[in-house]
Amino acid sequence: xxxxxxxxxxxxxxxxxxxxxxxxxxxxxxxxxxxxxxxxxxxxxxxxxxxxxxxxxxxxxxxxxxxxxxxxxxxxxxxxxxxxxxxxxxxxxxxxxxxxxxxxxx
Amino acid sequence: xxxxxxxxxxxxxxxxxxxxxxxxxxxxxxxxxxxxxxxxxxxxxxxxxxxxxxxxxxxxxxxxxxxxxxxxxxxxxxxxxxxxxxxxxxxxxxxxxxxxxxxxxxxxxxxxxxxxxxxxxxxxxxxxxxxxxxxxxxxxxxxxxxxxxxxxxxxxxxxxxxxxxxxxxxxxxxxxxxxxxxxxxxxxxxxxxxxxxxxxxxxxxxxxxxxxxxxxxxxxxxxxxxxxxxxxxxxxxxxxxxxxxxxxxxxxxxxxxxxxxxxxxxxxxxxxxxxxxxxxxxxxxxxxxxxxxxxxxxxxxxxxxxxxxxxxxxxxxxxxxxxxxxxxxxxxxxxxxxxxxxxxxxxxxxxxxxxxxxxxxxxxxxxxxxxxxxxxxxxxxxxxxxxxxxxxxxxxxxxxxxxxxxxxxxxxxxxxxxxxxxxxxxxxxxxxxxxxxxxxxxxxxxxxxxxxxxxxxxxxxxxxxxxxxxxxxxxxxxxxxxxxxxxxxxxxxxxxxxxxxxxxxxxxxxxxxxxxxxxxxxxxxxx
Numbered sequence: 001x002x003x004x005x006x007x008x009x010x011x012x013x014x015x016x017x018x019x020x021x022x023x024x025x026x027x028x029x030x031x032x033x034x035x036x037x038x039x040x041x042x043x044x045x046x047x048x049x050x051x052x053x054x055x056x057x058x059x060x061x062x063x064x065x066x067x068x069x070x071x072x073x074x075x076x077x078x079x080x081x082x083x084x085x086x087x088x089x090x091x092x093x094x095x096x097x098x099x100x101x102x103x104x105x106x
Numbered sequence: 107x108x109x110x111x112x113x114x115x116x117x118x119x120x121x122x123x124x125x126x127x128x129x130x131x132x133x134x135x136x137x138x139x140x141x142x143x144x145x146x147x148x149x150x151x152x153x154x155x156x157x158x159x160x161x162x163x164x165x166x167x168x169x170x171x172x173x174x175x176x177x178x179x180x181x182x183x184x185x186x187x188x189x190x191x192x193x194x195x196x197x198x199x200x201x202x203x204x205x206x207x208x209x210x211x212x213x214x215x216x217x218x219x220x221x222x223x224x225x226x227x228x229x230x231x232x233x234x235x236x237x238x239x240x241x242x243x244x245x246x247x248x249x250x251x252x253x254x255x256x257x258x259x260x261x262x263x264x265x266x267x268x269x270x271x272x273x274x275x276x277x278x279x280x281x282x283x284x285x286x287x288x289x290x291x292x293x294x295x296x297x298x299x300x301x302x303x304x305x306x307x308x309x310x311x312x313x314x315x316x317x318x319x320x321x322x323x324x325x326x327x328x329x330x331x332x333x334x335x336x337x338x339x340x341x342x343x344x345x346x347x348x349x350x351x352x353x354x355x356x357x358x359x360x361x362x363x364x365x366x367x368x369x370x371x372x373x374x375x376x377x378x379x380x381x382x383x384x385x386x387x388x389x390x391x392x393x394x395x396x397x398x399x400x401x402x403x404x405x406x407x408x409x410x411x412x413x414x415x416x417x418x419x420x421x422x423x424x425x426x427x428x429x430x431x432x433x434x435x436x437x438x439x440x441x442x443x444x445x446x447x448x449x450x451x452x453x454x455x456x457x458x459x460x461x462x463x464x465x466x467x468x469x470x471x472x473x474x475x476x477x478x479x480x481x482x483x484x485x486x487x488x489x490x491x492x493x494x495x496x497x498x499x500x501x502x503x504x505x506x507x508x509x510x511x512x513x514x515x516x517x518x519x520x521x522x523x524x525x526x527x528x529x530x531x532x533x534x535x536x537x538x539x540x541x542x543x544x545x546x547x548x549x550x551x552x553x554x555x556x557x558x559x560x561x562x563x564x565x566x567x568x569x570x571x572x573x574x575x576x577x578x579x580x581x582x583x584x585x586x587x588x589x590x591x592x593x594x595x596x597x598x599x600x601x602x603x604x605x606x607x608x609x610x611x612x613x614x615x616x617x618x619x620x621x622x623x624x625x626x627x628x629x630x631x632x633x
Binding site: 023026027028030031036037038039040041042043044045046047048050051052054055058059062063065085088089092 | 111114117118121272273276277280281325326329330333334337338339341342344345346348354357358435437438439440441442443444445447448451
C-alpha cells in the first residue's frame with residue numbers, strides 16, 4: 001500500500017471513523033455497563049464519556065504506527081457495540097415491548 | 107515529559123496547529139464569551155441595576171403559586187417549575203410533556219412572570235422554546251450566554267457547532283501536552299530579550315501549559331453539554347428504550363412513585379422553601395413540582411453545593427403534605443458513580459462551586475485561554491510569514507475577531523445600558539453587537555495596515571470600558587452608596603474593573619507607542 005493511501009486511511013479512522021465508532025460505542029455501552037446503585041450508570045456514563053472516547057480513538061488513529069492495529073481496535077469496537085444494539089432491536093421485535101435497559105441492569 | 111518519535115511529534119504539531127487554525131476563530135468567540143459568561147449573573151445585576159438581595163424563595167410564594175395553579179388548566183399540572191427571574195422575582199412554568207410534529211419531546215404550557223408583589227406581569231402560552239427568551243432587564247446576560255452556548259445558530263446546529271469546537275479544544279489541549287519535549291522547563295521559560303516570535307512563542311507556551319488542565323476540563327465538560335441533548339440522549343434512548351426519550355428522562359431525572367391521581371391540593375410551599383433553606387443553608391436555585399395538586403405530587407428543590415463541596419444539593423418533599431422525604435442526588439434516585447459524575451459537570455464548567463473566588467479563578471484561566479488561542483493563531487501566521495507564505499487576509503481576520511469581538515461585546519453592553527430604561531434592550535443589545543462587528547469587519551477591509559486596525563479597535567474598546575460606568579450612572583443605574591447599602595458591592599466592583607481594564611489597555615497602547623518613538627533613532631537632515 002502506498003504511503004499516500006495509508007495516510008488517507010489514517011485520516012479516515014481519525015476523522016469520520018472516530019466519530020462513528022464513538023457514537024456506536026455510546027449506544028452499545030448503555031446495554032452492557034452495570035446500572036450501579038441507582039440503576040442509571042449505564043445510561044449516564046456513556047453520555048458523559050463520549051467526548052473522551054472520541055478523543056482516545058482520534059489520538060490512537062494519529063499516533064499508532066501500525067495501521068492494522070488502528071483498524072482492529074476501531075472496527076472491533078464498532079462490531080461489538082453495533083452487534084449489541086442490533087441484538088437489542090431484534091430481541092425487542094420478537095418480544096414486542098422494549099424492555100428498559102436500566103431495569104434489566106439492576 | 108512525554109517522549110514521542112520525531113515523526114509523531116511533527117504530526118502532533120500539525121494537529122495542534124490545524125485544529126486551532128480551522129476552528130480557532132470560532133473557538134476564540136466561544137472562549138471569550140464563556141469567560142465573560144462566568145460572571146453573567148453579576149453582569150446582569152450590574153447592567154440592570156438590581157439591588158434586591160433576598161431570594162424570591164425567601165419571600166411568601168405559596169398563595170401566589172396556589173392561585174396560579176387554580177387558573178391554569180389541569181392538563182398543564184403535570185409539572186410546575188419555579189425559578190428566579192429579573193431582580194429576584196419569580197417565574198413559574200406550568201406544563202406537560204408531549205411529542206411535537208417533528209417527533210421531538212417538548213414541554214408545553216403557561217409561563218407566568220410575576221412582579222415583586224406576586225402579581226402576574228406577563229403570561230405566555232406555548233412550548234418552552236417559545237415562551238422562554240431574553241427579557242428587557244436580562245437582555246445583556248442572555249445575549250452573552252446564548253453567544254457562548256450556540257453562537258446564535260438555531261438549535262440543534264448551534265449546540266452541535268459548539269460541541270465540535272469543544273472537541274477541537276480537547277484536541278488542541280492534548281496535542282499541546284504531547285508536543286512539549288520539556289514540559290516543566292517550558293512552564294517557566296520566558297525569554298524577554300529573544301526575537302519577537304520567540305518571545306511570543308514562550309508566552310503562548312507558558313500561558314498554554316499553565317492553563318492546560320483547565321482547557322481540558324472546559325473542553326470536556328463543554329462538549330458534554332453541547333452533545334448531551336442534541337445527540338447523546340436520542341442515541342442512548344434509542345439503544346436502551348427503543349427511542350423513548352421521555353422514558354430515559356424519567357429513569358435518570360424522575361422520582362419514581364406509585365401513581366395516585368386523587369386531587370388533594372398542594373402542601374405549603376413557604377414551609378417547604380424555609381425547610382430547604384434551613385437544611386442546605388442556601389436558597390433554592392430551582393424548584394420543580396411533579397403532578398401539581400395530586401396525591402402523588404413530589405417537590406424537588408435544587409440548591410448550590412455546600413461549602414467546599416462540588417455536587418449541588420437536592421431535597422425531595424411530598425407535594426401533597428409538604429413533608430420532607432429525603433436528600434436525593436441531583437441525578438438518579440440514589441447516589442451512584444454516573445449520577446455524581448454527571449452532577450459535577452455543571453459546577454466544573456461554570457466555575458460557580460465556591461462563589462466569587464472560583465468564578466474569579468475561572469475568569470482568569472479563561473483569559474489565559476483567550477490569550478493562548480489568539481497568540482497561537484498569530485504564531486502560526488508568523489511562522490508562515492517567515493517562510494514567505496504570507497496569509498495577509500487571515501492575519502486581518504485574526505485581528506478583526508481577536509479584538510473586534512470584545513469591542514462588539516462592549517458596544518452591546520453600552521447599547522443595553524441606553525436601551526433598557528426605554529424598554530427596547532432585547533432588540534438593541536444584539537443589534538448593536540452586529541453593528542459593531544460589521545464596523546470591525548469594514549475596518550479590516552479598508553484600513554491600510556493591520557497595526558493601525560489593531561490600535562483603533564483596542565483604543566475604542568478601552569474608551570468604551572472607561573465610559574461604561576459613567577453611562578450606567580447617567581442612565582439611572584444605582585450609585586455606589588446605594589449599591590453598597592443594598593448589599594450589592596458587585597456593582598461597584600464591576601465599575602472599578604471596567605475603568606481599570608480600560609485604563610490598562612490605554613496605558614499599554616500609549617506606552618508601546620512612546621517606547622517605539624524612544625527606540626527609533628531620529629533622522630538627521632544630513633542623513
